[in-house]
Amino acid sequence: MKKLKYAIALLFTFILAFSLTAFADDSSAVYRTLDEIKESGTINIGVFSDKNPFGYVDENGDYQGYDVYFAQRIGEDLGVEINYVSTEAANRVEYLETGKVDIILANFTVTDERAEKVDFALPYMNVALGVVSPDSRVITDLSQLEADDEVIVISGTTAETYLIENNPEIKLQKYDTYANAKNALENGNAAAWANDNTEVIAYALQNPGYTVGIPSLGSQDTIAPAVSKGNESLLNWINDEIKSLASENFFHKDYEETLADTYGLDYEESLVVEGGEPSEDDETAENAETEDSSEAEGADASERVTLTVGASSDAARGTSRAGEACAR
């Protein structure tokens, strides 16, 4: 009798838990169209609030950064107020899937997996993965990691997905927030920290004692605004906006205003994407750079990594960005 009761209780638990998710597919459009946003007079934009210099809050409580600079412009050109929503890496997709924000502008790397759930607009920045480690033991090749070494990643980031797919043998230490990951590395909880290369370059520049041993892991990716799946009116508007902003070199200005302090002007051409497509020159320059560095380090890390990404990635290199994204 008692067992039966427990069984029933257990069953109810599952029913309750799943009924909440089961309805999910029935709901119609979760998003607001361009007209609805304009009418309401406010746009909800999801940004990071603790990721200097992309999205952060300054000492007066105002949002700042490369992503926010663009968000501000979107608000101006749409003629609406902006309501910034503080997002975490792990909940960005969820925010769009439920329509709780209209746009995510939170350093959102374009991946195939994410593109199934959200719609990405044209890119406005380039990014690859990088690995930073303490000077006392610089990791220049993932194979240098010993069996009991752990690597820090932030949950829900490209770095996490990449390492799980391509180097499943590496033990990961996952953190939900950037600040916690940073503390963990500084407390010596792990051998290295894998994240977007912009992040690790900036981190190493600001924190003496740490070196970016692997500046470019895997293939290049792009960062783009994202909207809820199917929200075409808003998506098209953002795409047109990005194209038209190229005439005034908007994203270069954005870089100089917000990122130059952190990365210096040397990285401007390789990081900024203007008008939605990286110029051919940038592309070849980046590839040459990656190849150079892999040769300089000897036939090693980067090459092994490129191979594990798969032949398709090599083919995609230099052809189309879409192809490259598919290789991921």
Add this chain to the structure above:
Amino acid sequence: MPDLGLDVLFKGKNFARLLGGLGIALRISVIAILVSVVLGTVLGVLRQRENLILKAFMRLYLEVIRIMPQLVLLFLVYFGTTRSFGWDLSGETASVIVFSLWGTAEMSDLVRGALSSIPGHQYESAAALGLKKTQVYLYVVLPQAVRRLIPLSINLITRMIKTTSLVLMIGVVEILKVAQQIIEANRMNSPNAAFGVYLTVFVLYFLVCWPISVLAGKLEKRWG
């Protein structure tokens, strides 16, 4: 003294923002605690009744809430209700709902435990003295039960206050999130700020939770 980066707290409105964050954490927890103490007590008393359906339902509710991590509950209520029913709850409302659900479930179990720990002869001797049923509860059972309940509920209350740090995952900017924002905004000029800011957060949490412990200690002594 090592550089704790405490100066970042005095930049602009930073300290006021931190206190504002504490205010939001407290607003969520205080509302949830009030709801939990009242509803939890009522449900706890109801669970004493010999009603199988009521008992089974309560048991189910308690187990569901206890099994699920608070973070999952937060996601279910914040995002799940939007997906399933199209409700657009704010992060703060969702947090209050989750913390009330959680607090009520745990509180009801504490009340049930405290009540059933009162030995049967207490009821019987009170009845033998000619007290009516309500009088038995009011003058004999409840005073003893409440005394046993206090340390347990203080545990729950302080746990609820501290667990509000999870609500940053559904976009509520409470004290811990503000702390992270301050640390990050100053990561170039004050790389040590993490120590000072987290230390301050610790002190603020302590200042909130400590008086509750003191009060509980005093109550226990007075009624002990």
